[in-house]
Structures are given as structure tokens and as C-alpha cells.
Amino acid sequence: MTAAPARAPAVTDAMIDALLADVARIPDEHRTYSCGTWEARSKHGVGPELLERLVCAGLSSRDGDDGERRYDGLDLDNIALHLGLSSVRRIAIRSWGRTWNRVRSGPGHHVLRYVPSCPEPGHQGPCIYRLALPGGERREVTLGPLDEPPAVTLESERPRPDARLPDDLAELCHEIARLRFYLLAESIRWDADFMRTTGIADCGGSSTLMLAGAKRLGYQARRSFGLIVAEPFSTPHHWAEIRLDGAWVPLDPMTLKILARWAPSVPDDTPVTQPLTGLVTRISGEWVPPATHGSTESRVSYLTEYHARERTP
Structure with missing residues (x-):
């Protein structure tokens, strides 16, 4: 692109x-x-x-x-x-904002197609990929040059409009949102000392601080790796999930700050305490290669379409 x-x-x-x-x-x-x-x-x-x-x-x-x-x-x-x-990055953030609004406006679903690229072009026979899909599913697919890429249907999960975080968790969200967002290399993005010293973090690093902070406050918390679901392409992402009222709730104040600042369709005053429900889909607890070709990781594009569903009269 x-x-x-x-x-x-x-x-x-x-x-x-x-x-x-x-x-x-x-x-x-x-x-x-x-x-x-x-x-x-x-x-x-x-x-x-x-x-x-x-x-x-x-x-x-x-x-x-x-x-x-x-x-x-x-x-x-x-x-x-x-x-x-x-920039390409800013275009992607705008698309996140459109999805954020859609999942709040009515029922619908996304069709997500994994489009892997062969890391060994020219080899004999079709490509055999092992895919890591939303929900933790692992699927093996065989693809020739003209084959349709595999598709996953994701129902849009609408957030609860009346949801309210406990005060201590809300304060943690505001604390993390005060960090300044900068994209960082893998070699430093997880360094908590760097984030605290400089006030700089990216989504992956801020999820580490969210996870540690929630556990320190006594909450059950887990790390999540998956996708921000948006058209035309979904994006790999890390975030933290907190167990509240028997459900895992995706909390990511840094991404809410990004949307409010750089996605024109998202209001500037969007609370950073809102869950990312409907915008993200979980694949695993830690990063996993979304596709492997034999023992080699394959690059993947996540071609995504949105389909609105008519309301029942």
C-alpha cells in the first residue's frame, strides 16, 4: 500500500x-x-x-x-x-476508528482472509501453511497460486454502554495514557525501565505496564496477542485483558489515546477507560507466527471486509 x-x-x-x-x-x-x-x-x-x-x-x-x-x-x-x-500508518489508524464506530452502531460481522506469502517461491508443489487463527484455532491449509485464501468470520461484539471500571483500574488507565506514543523496535519496546524513564511507549510496551499494574492492584490479568480488526487490512496487536465480572475485558488506554488523537471519526474526548471490545480479536497469550510454511515463518496480509446486518423489526 x-x-x-x-x-x-x-x-x-x-x-x-x-x-x-x-x-x-x-x-x-x-x-x-x-x-x-x-x-x-x-x-x-x-x-x-x-x-x-x-x-x-x-x-x-x-x-x-x-x-x-x-x-x-x-x-x-x-x-x-x-x-x-x-502515511500508511496514519491511514491504518483511520480505518481502526471506522471499525470502532461501526461496532457501536449496530450488528454486523467481519470476514477476515489470511493471505500468506510463500517464503520459498519456486518450490515444487502447492504451499502448505499452518495458520494461527482467532480464538486459538490452528488450521493447516494447502494453497496453490489460484486458490482462494482461507476465511474466518468474526461476529462484531458490541461493548456494554453502561460498563464502568473500578476506580483503581480507571486510574491505572489514565496513568498509562499519559505516556507519549512512539513506535519502538522489538529490542526496546518491552523495556519497562525505558518507558518509565523517558515517558515513551508503544502499544506492546504499554500492555506490559497495564498487565503489571493490574496484577499489582490484585486483579486477574493476562497478555493478549491478536489483531485490530479493520477494513481493508487488519493489524497485529498486543494488549492486556483483565478479568471483571467473570469475563475477560480488553483494556488498552494507549490505543484509545491514539484513536482519539489520529482517527478523525473518533471524538477527542473518548475515555481511555473504555474496553477495546469489538475492535480486537485474540489469537494467543503471547506472540505466535500467524503463518508458517514448513518451519519458516510466512508474511501474512489480513484482508478484511465488513458486513452490516439488518436490525430485526
Whole structure:
């Protein structure tokens, strides 16, 4: 997917300086300098002129073997989000917001298709994949080049409008929501000391703090890995679930903060204490490869369609 062209918002030097001050808090050993100028523009919405301004203001970069300057893709992801640029990541967040509204407006369901990519193209015979599906199901499928990818139907679970968290759990949600959201490399995203010291976290890291905080308060809590369900593509995600009134409730104040800030369809004052019910579907307690091809992990696209269901008169 390529970010749709859009008129870039006005970016001031003060905005750049404040943003790069946060980006600089991320140690350099957690960067991968693989993103060139073309990708900066096509994927992240960061054009050459803005890129040069960022470098002059202190954005870290390296010269590649071909002489072209290289950047860290997560740095550019974060810059695009915080400066309001039209990027692939921002487009995805807008789609989350649309799903968030749909599951609250009426009955419906999503059809989720796993579209794996063969990690060993050109091998003999069809591809045999083992898929990790919502609800913990493991399914083996055989796919040829023209075969329809396997589909899963997910009924939209509507949240309870009268649900209210206990006061101590609500305060924990507000505490975590005060962290500043930045996408982080796998090598640092789970580091609780880094999050507490810098005030920076991503969804995975903030779920760790939510889990630890809820357990400290005496609640039964578990980690969840699965998908944010949205059209046209669902997105892998980590969150925490808390046992309340006999049910597992997905609590993710960081994602609610992201939706309120960057999804135009979600009100700015959306409470960060609301459960993510209907927006996420759980696959397992820890990360698992969504698809394997033999013993090799396969990349997967999660093609997603929404189908509204007519209300009964």
C-alpha cells in the first residue's frame, strides 16, 4: 500500500525540535538504517524538503553503500504520525476508528482472509501453511497460486454502554495514557525501565505496564496477542485483558489515546477507560507466527471486509 498524496500540513521549526527531542531519547543501537528517500516519501509521507529540514535539525541518518542517505523507518513512522502527514500508518489508524464506530452502531460481522506469502517461491508443489487463527484455532491449509485464501468470520461484539471500571483500574488507565506514543523496535519496546524513564511507549510496551499494574492492584490479568480488526487490512496487536465480572475485558488506554488523537471519526474526548471490545480479536497469550510454511515463518496480509446486518423489526 502506498500513502495517498495529500497536501502536507504546515510544519514549524518548533514542532520539529519538540518531536526530535523525543526521538533522540531512543538509543541509536535500536535503529535500522534501511529507508531511502523514495520510501520516506511513498510510505511515510516525508518529502525531500521536509526530510532535509529534519536532518538539519538533528534527525539521525547514515550514508548507504550506494551513497544514498538512509533513515530508520520507525523514526519516519513516528515523525509522520506526530506531524500529521499522510502515511500508511496514519491511514491504518483511520480505518481502526471506522471499525470502532461501526461496532457501536449496530450488528454486523467481519470476514477476515489470511493471505500468506510463500517464503520459498519456486518450490515444487502447492504451499502448505499452518495458520494461527482467532480464538486459538490452528488450521493447516494447502494453497496453490489460484486458490482462494482461507476465511474466518468474526461476529462484531458490541461493548456494554453502561460498563464502568473500578476506580483503581480507571486510574491505572489514565496513568498509562499519559505516556507519549512512539513506535519502538522489538529490542526496546518491552523495556519497562525505558518507558518509565523517558515517558515513551508503544502499544506492546504499554500492555506490559497495564498487565503489571493490574496484577499489582490484585486483579486477574493476562497478555493478549491478536489483531485490530479493520477494513481493508487488519493489524497485529498486543494488549492486556483483565478479568471483571467473570469475563475477560480488553483494556488498552494507549490505543484509545491514539484513536482519539489520529482517527478523525473518533471524538477527542473518548475515555481511555473504555474496553477495546469489538475492535480486537485474540489469537494467543503471547506472540505466535500467524503463518508458517514448513518451519519458516510466512508474511501474512489480513484482508478484511465488513458486513452490516439488518436490525430485526
